[in-house]
Amino acid sequence: MRIFEEMESEVRGYVRSFPAIFHVARGSEMFDEHGKRYIDFFAGAGTLNYGHNNPLLTDAMIQYLQEGGIVHGLDKATVAKRAFLTKLRDTILAPRNLQYKVQFTGPTGTNAVETALKLARMIKRRSNIISFTNGYHGLTLGALAVTGNYDYKDESYGSRSNVAFMPYDGYLGEDVNTIDYLRLFLEDGSSGIDLPAAIIVETVQGEGGINVASIEWLKALETLCREFDILLIIDDIQVGNGRTGTFFSFERAGIYPDMVTLSKSIGGGLPMALLLMRPELDQWQPGEHTGTFRGNNLAFIAATQALSYWDNDDLAQAVKYKGDLLRKELERIAAKFPELGASVRGLGMVQGLVLPQTGVAGETSAEAFTRGLVIETAGANDHVLKFLPSLLIEEDLLHEGLEIVEQSLAVLVEKRHKLLTGDSE
Structure with a gap:
């Protein structure tokens, strides 16, 4: 060593x-x-x-490389990207009646979170974001600001401004409905909590200690967001991709988030992250949010094969x-x-x-x-x-x-x- x-x-x-x-x-x-x-x-x-x-993924990648397939392509159109987008639409989104545009961000989950937060603030013209106790969303500065664990934070190098933390489901005990608690802050103009552009949440907090939000809590959170014109961002980076038993972890609650962040297993083990957003939220100007490694074509090959596990x-x-x-x-x-x-x-x-x-x-x-x-x-x-x-x-x-x-x-x-x-x- x-x-x-x-x-x-x-x-x-x-x-x-x-x-x-x-x-x-x-x-x-x-x-x-x-x-x-x-x-x-x-x-x-x-x-x-x-x-x-996984040989299904590995064999496809080896063949692609041996054929001289494009590996790095920025956001240019490639055969590999076309195959992935088609598979994602036909196998994952369409059967679930989900209509999302896809944005390829930088190669890791925190890049997808940064993109979602930036887009939410741009659209709503509000800067505040609400996150939850024990939430984990990444360690770049924007994502770090909505991450709850104090061990990752230090005022000398990270800004925690424009973020408010609220208690997750069960944080205050079984007898306290924390959505009602959150509502009190949003309804009171003197609460000190500015109306947020978005609320970001994991349906199961992985790094936070395997805390599972109930179906009722998730439904109530979606209703609250609609009532107050707040965008709902589901961070499905760790517990999406089938981890909870359905491809998206929020499917059990029957909700329709405004944005979904995906990474980790979506790339079949290779670096890839993406943001799903409702079509009306896709308000970027060309090149307004960019990055060198937002198009990992080898990951597209692996991901397309991985999604075949969801054909049935x-x-x-x-x-x-x-x-x-x-x-x-x-x-x-x-x-x-x-x-x-x-x-x-x-x-x-x-x-x-x-x-x-x-x-x-x-x-x-x-x-x-x-x-x-x-x-x-x-x-x-x-x-x-x-x-x-x-x-x-x-x-x-x-x-x-x-x-x-x-x-x-x-x-x-x-x-x-x-x-x-x-x-x-």
Whole structure:
């Protein structure tokens, strides 16, 4: 690991949690340079919904490159882009009666968020944006301003102006309707909260700790936005692309957002981000919002193949089945270790094992890694063990990974018991 410590910035993060030099990967398995195998419950933070080196995607990319296909094209028209847009329209948007224009932003999710915020402010001629507690939307300055986690913020280099935070669903307890709470601020001209151009929200907060908004809450939020002429932006970067069981995470609520940000798995594992917007919101002048890498043609090739998984209902049903299996097993594991006070929350194949005692989730992740499982933590205090496997993971690998988690928790409980009793053997 010496070259990474010598040459790479201290900002590196995941290499500290998973200290191995990875070499090859396939499906839901990764192998380091010595051949040690790891089951992947991380999936590139949700980028690899279709697994590592999916042959359907890889073969198409290899063929495209061998034929000399355009790789970099700015926003010029290409065969690869035409195929992707056609597939997105015919397989995803049209069957769901969604009419969106597509804007290709920079290559990562925060670029899509920046674009959405800029467009909303331009259209509404209002600067305020409302975001929610524990929300995560990226770390460039505009996206950072609507991200809730204080660890990422510092007044010396980031501006948090023109953003107001409101409590997410359940943040104030089950008895408080936080949409009614938000309404009070919007109705009161002396509340100090300016009427926003847009409200941005994740239907399931991934980095925030696997917090799931209810259908009723999402419907009420959409109604509120319509009533006050506020644009509704759904950030589907991590929990879209089938993660919750439907292609878009908001489908379960039957709402129609004004804008949707997509990245991570939309590119089939390659860098790509885009903004979906209602056609009437497409008010840009040519070149008004641009970027060098807004047209990754190799990602278009991979993405077009990935969308073929949505030609029928098979993947959605598989996500539901495996998501239910994951949930039941986690509930069983939580019940097995009552001294940890664990609980489970999530939707589809984004699940969280909540471990409220300080350090337990992180120690479990570290122990699991030594046993051959890659799994990260989430939440404001890193107190949630975050399950984010590939949607295509084989059932036996899912069980094997869960067994490693169970074993890791058992080791941790035993260590803590020995510390409490003074038994050092």
